[in-house]
Amino acid sequence: MPLRPELADEAPYGAPQLDVPVLLNVNENPYAPPADVVATIAREVAAAAGGLNRYPDRDFPALRADLADYLAAESGVRVAPEGVWAANGSNEVMLHLLQAFGGPGRTAVSFAPTYSMYPEYARDTHTRWVTARRADDFTLDVGRAVATIEAEQPSVVLLASPNNPTGTALPAAAVEAVLDAAARVQVPDAPEAGGRRAGAVVVVDEAYAEFRRPGTPSALELLADHPNLAVTRTMSKAFAAAGLRLGYLAADPRLVDALRVVRLPYHLSAVTQAAARGALAHRDALLAQVAELRAQRDELVAWLRGRRHGGRELRVADTDANFALFGTFADRHAVWQGLLERGVLIRETGPAGWLRVSVGTPAENAAFRTALTEVLAEDVAGDTAHVTNEQEG
Incomplete structure (x- = not known):
């Protein structure tokens, strides 16, 4: 096959899909939609099925209005329906963003460890990909972030809040500092206005925003003052609708219009x-x-922090998502395998030595605790290792 050379050694993205009793590896909502929700969806889909001989509305204004109403209720921020965009999962929303604002000769910047699909969006749009390190506690080192943006002059900056795989949320001040630095960028081949080229687009990925702790802000609050900001969300997690594949964003309507060009x-x-x-x-x-x-989640984090391995307490990253990153292990695969042998599947991802577990039902969480207790008692992973803060693999 005449495959593009840069794809020759690539493997398709995806977490392991294994048939085991307890699935805690892909951050799904463990609760199926209630019967009344299923009934409403079935009724709406049946009505739509009567018109499947026609193409759907390209710009789906009714859905965009519903999403705008939801964001106003959830965050207190009213976005015009024209400032909302949706696609088949937030993955496609992100790809639209890189198609519109990335591309050959342009750069996208992010801060590792973070979501492992970001470099794939860059690869698929021929966008140069650059990462800088987060701090050792996985928070954003604002000084390093600003310096990276100033040095690399990107057209797109990708932030995740809460971050995957760490669960770390960003304070508003950190997002504002990145926005200010991005506004000073002059994207080399961008249109000029008033003698100055356009600044970078900042994308804040809030796929897990509904799980944030009280008092943790949403970047939606910054939209009114930052026309180059896009805040992405998904219905996969909080709405128990991973199988629906519906992601969306809120932004200035002019930014949304740019996405309509590439969809x-x-x-x-x-x-x-x-x-x-x-x-x-x-x-x-x-x-x-x-x-x-x-x-x-909070109960699970507290329990994990009470476990010991190799003479030390486990480390658990602060999390505002529906998962927890914990470690560190000299041989994390052995721990992962030990859990799998006991019917519990979690994710071997993130920096070396760390593992990620999704929050499940009380019964699933109990099964995970029992399995991990047994694995740690067998000491299959050896002594706890000091590991570096590396890009998620």
């Missing part, structure tokens, strides 16, 4: 639009599950 025709099916609107009609009930998952 594929009719990219969002009538069935997807109908199902998403059906789920959004039950947002209060679905978000009630989020509060329970936050409580389960």
